[in-house]
Every structure is written in structure tokens, then in C-alpha cells.
Amino acid sequence: MSGVTRGQGKEAVRLCEHIVRQAFGNVVCRVASVLLNRGRLPILILSRLSALTRKSTAASLLILMQHNLVQTTSLTLLPDPPQGMSSSDDQYEFDVSECLHRLRYGRVLALTAGWPTFGKLASTAEEIVRMVMLYGKVKVRDLRGSLAGDGDAIRASAVQEAMLLLVRWRFLIPTCPELQILEAEIIQRRYNHLKTQTQRNSGAKVLSANQINEARLSARNQVLNERDALQALEKVLTRREKINKKRKKGEDEYDYDLKPDVSLRINHDRYGILIRDELIVKAAEDRWNVGAGIVMRAVCSAAVNEHSTLSEARTGTDVMFNEIIARIPHEAYPVLGPGIIGGTSKSTADIVRAYLAILAGEDQMLANGSAFLSKTSSTNPAYKIELERVCVKIREALLSELVRQRVGEKAGRVLAVVTKAKIASEQTVRDCAMLPLKDARIHLARLQKLNLVETTEVPKSGAKMRINMPSAAEYHLWSVDLPRVYNSLLSNIYKTIGNTIQRRAAEVEKRTTLLEREAKAVRLGGRALLQTKDQNDLGSLEESVKKLVTGQERSDLVAFILRDLPGWPAK
Amino acid sequence: MSRGGFRGRGGGGRGGMPSVPGMSHEAYREIMAAPPQHAGMLYPPLSSASVAFLPRPSDFESGMIRKETELEETLRKGIMVDQEQGTYWCGWRLPEVRKMVGIEIETYSDLFARPTAAAPNDEELDPVKMKMDEMFFPPSLWDAYFEPEKEQKRGKGKVPKKRKTLDSDGDDKPDGEEAEKSSNASSAEEDAEYEDESDHQDYDANYFDNGEGDDDEGGEDEDVGNGGNFDE
Numbered sequence: 001m002s003g004v005t006r007g008q009g010k011e012a013v014r015l016c017e018h019i020v021r022q023a024f025g026n027v028v029c030r031v032a033s034v035l036l037n038r039g040r041l042p043i044l045i046l047s048r049l050s051a052l053t054r055k056s057t058a059a060s061l062l063i064l065m066q067h068n069l070v071q072t073t074s075l076t077l078l079p080d081p082p083q084g085m086s087s088s089d090d091q092y093e094f095d096v097s098e099c100l101h102r103l104r105y106g107r108v109l110a111l112t113a114g115w116p117t118f119g120k121l122a123s124t125a126e127e128i129v130r131m132v133m134l135y136g137k138v139k140v141r142d143l144r145g146s147l148a149g150d151g152d153a154i155r156a157s158a159v160q161e162a163m164l165l166l167v168r169w170r171f172l173i174p175t176c177p178e179l180q181i182l183e184a185e186i187i188q189r190r191y192n193h194l195k196t197q198t199q200r201n202s203g204a205k206v207l208s209a210n211q212i213n214e215a216r217l218s219a220r221n222q223v224l225n226e227r228d229a230l231q232a233l234e235k236v237l238t239r240r241e242k243i244n245k246k247r248k249k250g251e252d253e254y255d256y257d258l259k260p261d262v263s264l265r266i267n268h269d270r271y272g273i274l275i276r277d278e279l280i281v282k283a284a285e286d287r288w289n290v291g292a293g294i295v296m297r298a299v300c301s302a303a304v305n306e307h308s309t310l311s312e313a314r315t316g317t318d319v320m321f322n323e324i325i326a327r328i329p330h331e332a333y334p335v336l337g338p339g340i341i342g343g344t345s346k347s348t349a350d351i352v353r354a355y356l357a358i359l360a361g362e363d364q365m366l367a368n369g370s371a372f373l374s375k376t377s378s379t380n381p382a383y384k385i386e387l388e389r390v391c392v393k394i395r396e397a398l399l400s401e402l403v404r405q406r407v408g409e410k411a412g413r414v415l416a417v418v419t420k421a422k423i424a425s426e427q428t429v430r431d432c433a434m435l436p437l438k439d440a441r442i443h444l445a446r447l448q449k450l451n452l453v454e455t456t457e458v459p460k461s462g463a464k465m466r467i468n469m470p471s472a473a474e475y476h477l478w479s480v481d482l483p484r485v486y487n488s489l490l491s492n493i494y495k496t497i498g499n500t501i502q503r504r505a506a507e508v509e510k511r512t513t514l515l516e517r518e519a520k521a522v523r524l525g526g527r528a529l530l531q532t533k534d535q536n537d538l539g540s541l542e543e544s545v546k547k548l549v550t551g552q553e554r555s556d557l558v559a560f561i562l563r564d565l566p567g568w569p570a571k
Numbered sequence: 572m573s574r575g576g577f578r579g580r581g582g583g584g585r586g587g588m589p590s591v592p593g594m595s596h597e598a599y600r601e602i603m604a605a606p607p608q609h610a611g612m613l614y615p616p617l618s619s620a621s622v623a624f625l626p627r628p629s630d631f632e633s634g635m636i637r638k639e640t641e642l643e644e645t646l647r648k649g650i651m652v653d654q655e656q657g658t659y660w661c662g663w664r665l666p667e668v669r670k671m672v673g674i675e676i677e678t679y680s681d682l683f684a685r686p687t688a689a690a691p692n693d694e695e696l697d698p699v700k701m702k703m704d705e706m707f708f709p710p711s712l713w714d715a716y717f718e719p720e721k722e723q724k725r726g727k728g729k730v731p732k733k734r735k736t737l738d739s740d741g742d743d744k745p746d747g748e749e750a751e752k753s754s755n756a757s758s759a760e761e762d763a764e765y766e767d768e769s770d771h772q773d774y775d776a777n778y779f780d781n782g783e784g785d786d787d788e789g790g791e792d793e794d795v796g797n798g799g800n801f802d803e
Contacts, residue, residue, distance in 0.1 A: 022643065022646075022647075023643075023646050023663075024646075024663050024664060024665075025663075025664035025665060025667075026667055027664075027665040027666075027667055028663075028664075028665060043711075043712065043715065054715060055715070055716055056665060058712055058715040058716035059665055059716050060665060061712055062703065062708060062712065062713075062716055063663050063665075063701075065707070065708055065712075066701065066702075066703050066707070072709055072712075074709035074711070074712075076709045076710055076711075077706075077707070077708075077709060090709055090711055090712070105639065105642055106635045106636065106638045106639025106640075106642065107635050107639075109635075109638040109639075109642065110631060110634045110635040110638055113634070113638075114631070114634075126638075130642065133642065134642075134645065134646070134650075135701065135702040136702070137702070137707075138702050139702070139704070142702055177706045177707045180707055180708075263704065263707070438602065545640060546628075546636055546640075547625060549636045549639055549640060550625060550628050550632065550636055551625060553632065553635055553636065553639070554632075
């Protein structure tokens with residue numbers, strides 16, 4: 001998957017090393033760390049640099065490729081590979097964004113178990129997803145074989161149904177060998193091909209800048225479209241018409257089935273959409289009230305369909321009013337009524353219509369936040385969610401909350417002024433943040449220390465020399481550079497998560513003898529066989545692990561907000 | 572850095588004052604002269620910003636944490652193979668090469684150490700168990716692990732062909748180049764295998780570095796090593 005390449009400095013590299021070491025051990029981590037720090041390498045140099053035998057390096061690469069963490073430039077994986085390729089220029093590259101997605105595995109499992117459409121199949125679906133996580137990618141028949149191979153017909157049909165639901169809702173997507181080739185490599189080859197084609201067509205060896213640009217863009221678009229097509233639903237799902245004499249109204253006319261030989265992997269994009277929807281619901285709840293949150297949740301779940309992606313600016317298809325009403329649970333009806341003031345009608349439909357009007361900004365209260373929804377037609381109302389606008393607001397809210405917690409409330413006001421004013425002098429800050437000048441200066445200095453604001457000097461008069469002017473002869477202006485701020489926050493978060501993982505490994509290592517005793521006791525019958533002191537120590541270990549994982553999951557959510565939501569500030 | 576600031580001050584001689592942009596020196600002096608907060612207290616109260624606290628996880632978060640820890644336990648220990656024995660199979664953790672330093676004394680805990688150690692030379696990745704499909708990997712990588720002899724044989728087989736094309740001298744040029752490349756690769760591979768072992772054991776030869784290769788002007792080849800060459 002082409003992840004966004006943001007914040008990929010040394011902190012991201014260090015975090016990836018920790019993740020790989022925690023999951024796969026030291027040997028694989030050595031190979032991964034060489035690839036991370038040195039870039040694309042062929043296997044020979046890789047084995048020299050990591051000081052391992054060629055066999056161990058090959059084994060590590062096999063494991064990493066199986067888990068989609070490493071991709072190759074070898075074209076032998078194409079369905080019709082070109083002839084005459086030498087195997088010594090196969091190179092391997094590490095995929096940082098895929099590795100960072102591994103941090104979210106716990107959340108993915110919890111979301112799968114909590115997805116309301118699964119109903120009773122939730123635990124089966126969770127087991128399937130867990131198995132795909134353990135093995136990287138799994139074929140459909142392997143999934144069926146391992147999870148339902150006992151000959152139990154009920155369990156087999158439950159597994160089949162759960163798999164169908166997971167695939168149809170795009171939680172698991174098909175993969176194929178071609179997707180193991182580096183995207184950048186294929187784009188480069190396609191671009192060269194298009195370039196030679198243009199050269200042949202135009203008859204000139206030297207191409208204009210427009211033609212080169214066009215070749216590059218069309219190469220990228222073609223390759224991305226092809227890769228998307230390879231992961232389409234039709235690759236794994238087959239359907240045939242149901243042969244039913246009496247067809248009930250509203251039932252599916254098709255019988256769905258999965259092709260047994262196709263490999264499945266986890267679709268992080270789809271889980272990202274679920275997390276994003278939760279964030280939007282919480283934002284609506286903070287902005288208005290609980291009733292608005294319930295309505296927003298219904299709209300979000302109605303808006304998710306096969307084609308939604310995480311990075312779209314607004315939802316693709318319109319959401320009709322009936323679908324929204326259908327998704328509000330009956331238990332929520334009593335909460336909706338008190339949330340709206342002035343509505344005297346008792347019918348739920350009218351109340352929901354009132355909520356939707358407010359969410360769509362029809363009350364013109366656009367001061368504190370923009371509308372979450374946009375209405376399309378007035379006769380048969382349909383709504384679209386303005387995802388990018390909401391996500392920009394969520395990110396800004398995160399930044400201001402951080403400043404308020406770490407530096408203070410007044411500093412938060414100062415930052416808000418400078419952000420809104422784009423560039424401001426300290427007098428403006430004093431006036432708009434309602435602080436005396438002394439305090440304003442102190443807070444600005446503190447924010448600058450945290451790299452959140454930066455200064456620009458503009459000379460007061462049109463003097464000839466621009467630098468090294470005396471301080472009194474310049475205007476000193478403050479501004480916020482949002483991309484830089486978000487990138488530095490992201491690096492800090494990666495550092496935090498890396499530290500938590502390292503601390504966890506250290507805690508476990510400190511107690512190896514204790515854990516061995518526990519393993520022996522478990523084998524002999526149970527944890528109660530241990531001495532009281534051992535049991536207490538194990539309890540304290542579990543407590544600290546729980547705290548560390550809580551910190552890690554919350555930091556990962558912050559990283560999600562900063563990195564994966566749409567609406568990255570352009571500069 | 573006191574350009575232009577001198578004119579505004581009467582009575583100089585106050586050196587070392589940092590110039591803050593946009594702030595006059597009187598204001599700076601005023602801030603610096605004020606007594607610090609909580610002066611004289613032995614334990615001044617901590618500002619709220621410096622105490623970090625972790626709120627209790629919500630229900631959803633507790634579920635999430637539990638699943639995450641279970642998943643990581645499974646990744647660390649492996650999948651249970653035998654209920655009674657308590658053996659686990661962990662295919663994705665490659666065994667590390669432990670160098671035997673000194674005499675290894677077996678401790679009492681080793682008897683009860685993880686029984687995965689009982690299958691020491693099971694380093695072979697089992698593609699069926701690990702759910703690996705050969706199609707997803709480039710053939711060179713697959714063969715490099717599962718059939719290393721095939722790699723070497725492929726390389727060695729090309730060498731006599733190279734001699735043949737040198738004689739015939741003409742049409743088989745691209746083949747000859749490819750053969751040369753792959754034979755170079757295979758000989759480099761063999762060099763790599765040998766070099767790995769010799770790297771760690773030349774302690775004596777490398778210990779006394781008489782600085783022979785240190786200050787050369789760079790005209791000689793740099794990988795002379797540190798004095799190990801005159802012994803070989």
C-alpha cells in the first residue's frame with residue numbers, strides 16, 4: 001500500500017526497529033535495521049552488512065516479505081516476467097508505513113470484535129483476523145483448514161460466513177505476488193516506457209518539460225490504478241445466482257463464495273476509516289451534545305461502502321435520510337429528544353431532521369467550527385460528510401490541547417491568535433489574547449522553545465542592508481509553520497512509542513527467571529503453585545505492562561490523528 | 572550583541588545581557604530583578620504541567636490492551652503444539668548463533684527452560700506451516716534459503732561455458748556476460764561464506780597493530796586490514 005511518507009526521520013526508523021525486534025526477534029531485527037538505515041540493498045551486501053550467513057539473511061527476508069514489511073525490485077513476480085534478468089540485481093526495501101501499522105493490531109482486533117454487523121460471529125471474525133496477523137498473509141483454504149478443520153459443520157459454516165462478511169466489508173483484501181514489487185520501481189519502468197514511446201511518436205530525443213511531466217503523472221496514475229484493480233473484490237469473491245423457486249423480496253439474489261487459492265491480508269485503510277469515524281463522532285459530541293454524536297455515528301456508518309478510502313476529502317456517495325434513521329438504535333431515542341431545544345414534535349424523524357440541519361450548518365453558527373455535513377438537494381435531502389474539514393479541526397484541536405496541557409491556558413490563547421492571524425506582531429497577540437505585553441512575550445518565548453512558533457524580521461524602512469540590522473529597526477513578527485509543527489510532534493510521538501516498547505522489553509528481561517518459574521508452574525498445573533512473592537511480582541509485572549500498553553495505544557491514536565487523517569496543511 | 576542598544580542606556584558597563592528582539596532593556600531588567608516565585612521554600616509546589624498522569628483505560632481500551640498483549644505473547648512464545656508438554660512452535664523467531672565463550676555450565680533452570688530448545692536444528696522454515704507461498708517470493712530468494720546447492724551449481728555450471736564462448740568469440744556475447752556475472756556472483760557468495768567465519772577468529776593476528784596501514788597516502792588499497800596480512 002502506498003503509505004504517506006511523513007515524519008520518516010530517524011525516530012520512525014528507530015521505532016520500526018523496536019517493532020520488528022519485539023515481534024520477530026533479534027536476527028530478523030538485524031536484517032531489518034540494515035535495510036532501514038541503508039535503504040535498498042541486494043541480498044549479498046545485506047548479508048555482509050548484517051554479519052549473518054546468507055541462509056539466515058534469506059530466511060529473515062522471507063519472513064519479512066511474508067509479513068509485507070519488505071518489498072523487492074525483482075520483476076520475476078510479474079505474471080509474465082521479462083526474460084534475461086540476472087538475479088544479482090534484485091534489491092529489497094523496507095516499508096516503514098506498513099511497519100508502523102503493526103502498532104495498531106490490538107485496536108484492529110478490538111474493532112473487529114465490536115463491529116455491530118457481525119453479531120454472533122464477532123469472536124470468529126476476530127480469530128480469523130488474528131490468524132492473518134500472525135502469518136502475514138494466508139490463503140482462504142488455509143484459513144478454513146486451520147480454523148474449522150475438525151469436521152464440525154456448524155463451526156465450518158460460521159467460519160465461512162464470517163470470512164464472507166470480512167471480505168465483503170473490505171476488512172481483508174486479496175493480495176497477489178505482483179504487489180510485492182516496489183511501487184516506485186514499477187512507476188519508474190512505466191515512466192521510462194512512456195518516455196521512449198513519446199520520443200518515438202514525436203520523433204525527437206529531447207522532450208519538453210510538459211511531456212516529461214505528463215509521462216510521469218500518467219505512469220503514476222496507471223500503476224496506481226492497476227494496483228488497486230489487483231486488490232478489488234472480484235479477485236476473491238465469486239457469486240452465482242441463487243436457484244430459488246420463490247424469491248423473497250429484498251433478499252440477496254446471489255450466493256457468494258470465496259476462491260480458495262487467493263491470499264488475504266489486512267486492509268489497514270478500512271480499519272483507519274473506522275477509527276476516523278469514531279474520532280468524528282467524538283468531535284461532534286464535543287461540539288454539540290450526545291444526541292448529535294448518535295446521529296453522526298448513524299451517518300458515518302451509513303456512509304461507509306466498498307469504495308471509501310481513508311484519505312478522501314468528503315464521502316463519495318450521498319447518504320439518504322432513510323438510511324440514517326434505520327441506523328439509529330432504539331435505545332438511543334430517549335436521548336435524542338432532550339438534545340434539541342424548541343422542537344415540540346414527538347416524532348423521531350423530525351427530531352433527527354433537526355439534528356441533521358444543525359450538523360449541516362443550517363443554523364449559520366459557523367463561528368466555532370464549520371459544518372460537519374453538507375446537504376445536497378433540498379427536496380430529497382442527502383448528506384455528505386465533510387471529512388477533510390472535520391479532520392483539520394481535529395488536528396488543530398489536538399495541537400491546542402497539547403499546548404494547553406504542557407505550557408498553560410494562556411499560552412494556548414497565544415497560539416490560537418498566531419495561528420489564526422497567520423503572521424502577527426506581539427502587539428496583535430497582546431490585544432487578541434487579552435494579556436499584558438510582558439506575559440505575551442514570555443509565552444511566545446516558551447512556544448518558540450517548543451518549536452511551535454517562529455519569528456520573521458522585517459526591516460522597518462527600505463534600508464539597503466537586509467541582515468544584521470539593529471533590533472529596534474525591524475518589525476519582529478511571529479508565525480506558525482504548521483507542517484513543521486506537525487512533523488516535529490510526530491517525531492516526538494514516535495520517540496515516545498519507541499521508548500515504551502523498549503521499556504517493556506527491559507521489564508520482561510529483568511524478570512526472566514521469574515517467568516521461567518511461571519512457565520514451569522503452568523505446565524505442572526497452574527499459577528497458584530507459585531509462592532506468594534512470585535505471584536505478587538507477576539501481578540506487578542502485569543500492571544506495568546498494562547500501563548505501558550495503554551500509553552502506547554493512546555500515543556498511536558495521536559499519531560493516527562497527526563499522520564493518517566486527511567487534511568495535511570499545505571505549505 | 573549590543574548594537575544600537577548602547578545609545579538607549581545611560582551608564583554602561585553592564586555586559587553580557589542578552590538582547591531579546593522587540594523588548595527594551597528596562598523591561599528585561601525589570602523581569603530579572605523581580606524575586607523568583609516561591610523563594611525560600613524547601614519544596615516549592617510542582618506546576619501541574621510537569622506531572623504527567625495516565626487516566627484509567629476505558630472498557631474499549633481495556634479490551635484492546637488485552638488483545639494486544641495476548642497477540643504479542645503469541646508472537647513471542649509461539650503457537651502451542653502440545654498441551655501436556657507445553658511445547659510451542661515459533662517459526663518466525665530465527666535462532667541466534669550463540670558463540671561458546673569459555674565453558675558452558677548447565678544450570679538447574681536450563682532443565683526447565685523453554686522446551687523449544689529441544690528442537691535445536693529445526694531452523695528450517697517450513698513453508699507450509701508458515702503459510703508461505705513460493706509464488707510470492709523471487710526465485711533467487713527462495714532458492715537461496717531452501718536450495719543453496721542449486722544456486723552454487725547454477726553458478727558453477729556456467730564457468731566452462733564462459734571458456735567456450737571466449738574461444739568462439741562472436742555471437743554469444745550477451746550469454747557470456749551473463750555467465751560471467753553469475754559466476755562472479757557465485758564466487759563472491761563463496762567468498763562471503765568463508766569470510767564470515769574468518770572474521771571472528773583472527774584475534775591474535777589482528778591484536779598487534781603496528782600501524783603499518785594507517786598513514787598511507789591512500790594510494791594503496793584501503794582494505795589492507797590491521798596487520799593481519801603478513802601472517803596469512
